[in-house]
Amino acid sequence: xxxxxxxxxxxxxxxxxxxxxxxxxxxxxxxxxxxxxxxxxxxxxxxxxxxxxxxxxxxxxxxxxxxxxxxxxxxxxxxxxxxxxxxxxxxxxxxxxxxxxxxxxxxxxxxxxxxxxxxxxxxxxxxxxxxxxxxxxxxxxxxxxxxxxxxxxxxxxxxxxxxxxxxxxxxxxxxxxxxxxxxxxxxxxxxxxxxxxxxxxxxxxxxxxxxxxxxxxxxxxxxxxxxxxxxxxxxxxxxxxxxxxxxxxxxxxxxxxxxxxxxxxxxxxxxxxxxxxxxxxxxxxxxxxxxxxxxxxxxxxxxxxxxxxxxxxxxxxxxxxxxxxxxxxxxxxxxxxxxxxxxxxxxxxxxxxxxxxxxxxxxxxxxxxxxxxxxxxxxxxxxxxxxxxxxxxxxxxxxxxxxxxxxxxxxxxxxxxxxxxxxxxxxxxxxxxxxxxxxxxxxxxxxxxxxxxxxxxxxxxxxxxxxxxxxxxxxxxxxxxxxxxxxxxxxxxxxxxxxxxxxxxxxxxxxxxxxxxxxxxxxxxxxxxxxxxxxxxxxxxxxxxxxxxxxxxxxxxxxxxxxxxxxxxxxxxxxxxxxxxxxxxxxxxxxxxxxxxxxxxxxxxxxxxxxxxxxxxxxxxxxxxxxxxxxxxxxxxxxxxxxxxxxxxxxxxxxxxxxxxxxxxxxxxxxxxxxxxxxxxxxxxxxxxxxxxxxxxxxxxxxxxxxxxxxxxxxxxxxxxxxx
Amino acid sequence: xxxxxxxxxxxxxxxxxxxxxxxxxxxxxxxxxxxxxxxxxxxxxxxxxxxxxxxxxxxxxxxxxxxxxxxxxxxxxxxxxxxxxxxxxxxxxxxxxxxxxxxxxxxxxxxxxxxxxxxxxxxxxxxxxxxxxxxxxxxxxxxxxxxxxxxxxxxxxxxxxxxxxxxxxxxxxxxxxxxxxxxxxxxxx
Numbered sequence: 001x002x003x004x005x006x007x008x009x010x011x012x013x014x015x016x017x018x019x020x021x022x023x024x025x026x027x028x029x030x031x032x033x034x035x036x037x038x039x040x041x042x043x044x045x046x047x048x049x050x051x052x053x054x055x056x057x058x059x060x061x062x063x064x065x066x067x068x069x070x071x072x073x074x075x076x077x078x079x080x081x082x083x084x085x086x087x088x089x090x091x092x093x094x095x096x097x098x099x100x101x102x103x104x105x106x107x108x109x110x111x112x113x114x115x116x117x118x119x120x121x122x123x124x125x126x127x128x129x130x131x132x133x134x135x136x137x138x139x140x141x142x143x144x145x146x147x148x149x150x151x152x153x154x155x156x157x158x159x160x161x162x163x164x165x166x167x168x169x170x171x172x173x174x175x176x177x178x179x180x181x182x183x184x185x186x187x188x189x190x191x192x193x194x195x196x197x198x199x200x201x202x203x204x205x206x207x208x209x210x211x212x213x214x215x216x217x218x219x220x221x222x223x224x225x226x227x228x229x230x231x232x233x234x235x236x237x238x239x240x241x242x243x244x245x246x247x248x249x250x251x252x253x254x255x256x257x258x259x260x261x262x263x264x265x266x267x268x269x270x271x272x273x274x275x276x277x278x279x280x281x282x283x284x285x286x287x288x289x290x291x292x293x294x295x296x297x298x299x300x301x302x303x304x305x306x307x308x309x310x311x312x313x314x315x316x317x318x319x320x321x322x323x324x325x326x327x328x329x330x331x332x333x334x335x336x337x338x339x340x341x342x343x344x345x346x347x348x349x350x351x352x353x354x355x356x357x358x359x360x361x362x363x364x365x366x367x368x369x370x371x372x373x374x375x376x377x378x379x380x381x382x383x384x385x386x387x388x389x390x391x392x393x394x395x396x397x398x399x400x401x402x403x404x405x406x407x408x409x410x411x412x413x414x415x416x417x418x419x420x421x422x423x424x425x426x427x428x429x430x431x432x433x434x435x436x437x438x439x440x441x442x443x444x445x446x447x448x449x450x451x452x453x454x455x456x457x458x459x460x461x462x463x464x465x466x467x468x469x470x471x472x473x474x475x476x477x478x479x480x481x482x483x484x485x486x487x488x489x490x491x492x493x494x495x496x497x498x499x500x501x502x503x504x505x506x507x508x509x510x511x512x513x514x515x516x517x518x519x520x521x522x523x524x525x526x527x528x529x530x531x532x533x534x535x536x537x538x539x540x541x542x543x544x545x546x547x548x549x550x551x552x553x554x555x556x557x558x559x560x561x562x563x564x565x566x567x568x569x570x571x572x573x574x575x576x577x578x579x580x581x582x583x584x585x586x587x588x589x590x591x592x593x594x595x596x597x598x599x600x601x602x603x604x605x606x607x608x609x610x611x612x613x614x615x616x617x618x619x620x621x622x623x624x625x626x627x628x629x630x631x632x633x634x635x636x637x638x639x640x641x642x643x644x645x646x647x648x649x650x651x652x653x654x655x656x657x658x659x660x661x662x663x664x665x666x667x668x669x670x671x672x673x674x675x676x677x678x679x680x681x682x683x684x685x686x687x688x689x690x691x692x693x694x695x696x697x698x699x700x701x702x703x704x705x706x707x708x709x710x711x712x713x714x715x716x717x718x719x720x721x722x723x724x
Numbered sequence: 725x726x727x728x729x730x731x732x733x734x735x736x737x738x739x740x741x742x743x744x745x746x747x748x749x750x751x752x753x754x755x756x757x758x759x760x761x762x763x764x765x766x767x768x769x770x771x772x773x774x775x776x777x778x779x780x781x782x783x784x785x786x787x788x789x790x791x792x793x794x795x796x797x798x799x800x801x802x803x804x805x806x807x808x809x810x811x812x813x814x815x816x817x818x819x820x821x822x823x824x825x826x827x828x829x830x831x832x833x834x835x836x837x838x839x840x841x842x843x844x845x846x847x848x849x850x851x852x853x854x855x856x857x858x859x860x861x862x863x864x865x866x867x868x869x870x871x872x873x874x875x876x877x878x879x880x881x882x883x884x885x886x887x888x889x890x891x892x893x894x895x896x897x898x899x900x901x902x903x904x905x906x907x908x909x910x911x912x913x
Contacts, residue, residue, distance in 0.1 A: 050854040061855040066745035199738035203857040216912040228738040611740045
């Protein structure tokens with residue numbers, strides 16, 4: 001790939017008695033390149049240096065990235081396995097004692113065997129995450145299905161990328177987060193970002209995003225808040241939370257009406273245009289304005305600019321995806337690119353901004369309830385045969401499809417599931433409707449949690465296993481572009497912690513299933529197995545090797561052969577991944593959020609991130625700099641709304657929905673709609689906004705509706721303003 | 725390579741404070757950050773701006789120092805107070821029109837942005853400009869700076885470097901442009 005205009009050759013500063021290990025950040029899907037500073041006398045990670053030559057971020061880092069290394073030798077790291085026998089202490093950090101690995105693993109396996117003997121194989125469950133390498137994500141799927149032989153496995157990507165995945169699969173026949181490499185972004189003429197606060201969630205995209213405007217291009221942002229990104233947009237479509245589908249349909253309506261569609265492209269490369277035209281016919285600017293609250297003038301101007309732009313990229317993020325119609329929102333925004341033919345060429349296309357570090361790779365290789373490696377499907381007998389054969393098990397032994405992450409909690413409550421093996425996730429902070437989730441975990445007979453800190457979820461476990469942090473293991477992740485990259489081990493395993501793959505292989509051996517696992521002795525062995533089993537699938541990694549990744553600064557999948565260099569741009573041949581090679585323009589009738597404001601709960605609550613924290617905050621809330629910058633969640637309220645409730649800036653109030661309530665200090669700011677309030681979701685216990693959020697699920701992706709529900713503010717009798 | 729300067733394009737700032745976090749990582753900074761990010765009008769908008777030492781050509785901090793503890797390096801960087809000379813009088817913190825120098829009560833010592841002199845003397849960008857994800861902080865050659873001057877409409881006096889006494893006091897080595905760089909921008913279509 002040619003160097004882009006921001007690339008500069010810069011030598012790194014290397015201090016005496018130090019070396020640099022070139023790797024990537026552990027946090028979001030940007031997977032920024034970074035160098036870790038390692039003290040060569042102690043062999044410990046002690047700092048960070050920019051990695052100026054990694055083409056995505058060119059040395060740039062957000063505050064989370066700069067301080068990420070401080071997790072590794074943090075005093076809160078769990079040193080040895082922890083066991084707790086007093087189940088009444090679940091939900092607290094009390095009662096754990098340190099144990100040897102032998103004792104912990106033997107206990108886990110004896111409990112698993114006893115429960116499976118009494119209640120059947122499917123009484124066990126695995127709940128995983130995607131802030132870990134492809135090697136670990138892949139092995140976790142195999143571990144659940146081959147070692148534990150349970151159907152119940154799902155992962156926290158259900159709360160992250162599942163709507164993008166379902167929407168892109170439906171529209172384009174393939175779920176690769178971006179159809180263009182990130183180095184195209186600053187070269188396009190119009191960027192349309194919906195439900196993305198890239199400035200706080202993917203900050204290292206920002207130098208490219210601003211460059212579009214510096215070149216005279218346009219930035220259009222759809223968001224209920226005037227975020228640091230929307231602040232500088234040419235057009236800020238300040239829509240009500242949960243109304244994206246109307247907005248997208250309205251823009252497609254205008255693109256058709258204004259003659260900004262590409263009829264040849266539609267005819268030759270798509271299906272579904274006529275039905276869609278019919279559905280969007282009623283979505284006049286006036287009607288869309290009524291639903292979304294965005295002015296007619298802005299809607300018309302946005303559609304006109306997008307329609308006239310020579311090249312345009314449509315990008316979306318959790319704001320549109322974390323809705324009970326998230327999949328439809330994704331397809332509806334993708335329609336904008338399809339009807340105008342602005343896809344399948346450089347500088348034009350669609351992209352979702354992946355939330356978790358390996359949100360892309362982690363959803364391709366079989367952690368999902370219905371999915372097998374290489375993006376194969378469990379309900380396809382041919383796919384099941386291929387993977388069973390690769391794994392060396394009879395096809396009829398392959399467990400059936402399970403249920404989605406949030407649905408697993410109900411099965412725990414009704415005792416269909418009695419045991420949980422939790423790794424790389426903190427659902428008692430990150431899942432919706434937390435009162436239900438916390439009760440479900442308490443009702444388990446036996447729970448294991450693998451983490452490197454004692455997370456809020458680990459407090460519900462009977463056994464906690466200390467795992468290595470990202471900087472202590474090798475492996476690959478697949479970033480938000482679909483670029484497979486290398487993480488490198490920079491330090492030995494901390495204290496007695498072990499990588500997840502080591503633990504799973506040890507449990508498999510003790511479960512009597514070692515023969516399917518013991519040939520895997522390193523992350524690279526596991527990666528080579530991924531290459532083999534993904535071969536022929538949609539997410540084909542066969543042609544990717546560690547060496548090729550090193551040589552090329554990453555490899556874009558699909559990469560089918562050893563000589564194949566991968567595909568930075570998708571669909572350059574205008575062939576989409578549906579069987580007839582055509583993309584699907586989707587006709588999508590509008591439906592409102594599952595819960596609309598009413599007299600009792602008159603406000604719209606939406607949630608999201610702040611730049612200083614990541615996901616459930618289990619990592620970032622422990623980093624002094626990040627904690628100092630944003631110590632507690634704040635409730636963002638428009639000044640007019642604050643006046644209506646008689647509340648002041650910094651006052652402590654209660655926010656309540658039909659599912660729960662929590663107390664927050666008020667942040668008064670004009671940069672939010674009057675009918676909407678916002679709380680970031682990175683905090684646990686009583687501060688979790690997910691005590692309040694709505695678990696209404698998208699029918700296709702099973703994504704909960706984190707982004708829109710009805711709420712009210714309750715003023716405290718004696719006020720709560722801090723003075724002095 | 726020509727002379728390189730720190731250039732600040734304030735309009736780009738998103739308030740991420742990555743520059744503050746990175747400042748601690750320089751290696752010569754004792755893990756303490758030496759710069760600031762300000763909320764411009766926090767009840768109204770999310771606009772923020774960084775405030776770093778502008779490395780004045782004739783720095784008030786150094787002029788005010790009775791002990792000659794504040795040295796100016798060959799690349800114009802106004803350095804932290806020399807440990808052996810600083811008497812802890814804090815004149816510099818009062819004299820600086822931008823409030824840049826910080827004071828360590830325990831060590832009785834002033835410390836401030838030194839433009840990552842350990843790096844910049846070798847042509848390596850300062851840490852803040854290396855990591856800044858928005859290109860608010862840029863380490864650029866003077867030729868590139870001239871291009872910026874040509875690109876950004878200046879009739880409204882929004883551009884400033886060191887010749888606009890309304891904005892900065894005297895000539896500075898760090899160049900800045902104030903928010904508003906997109907005003908009057910010629911659009912592509």
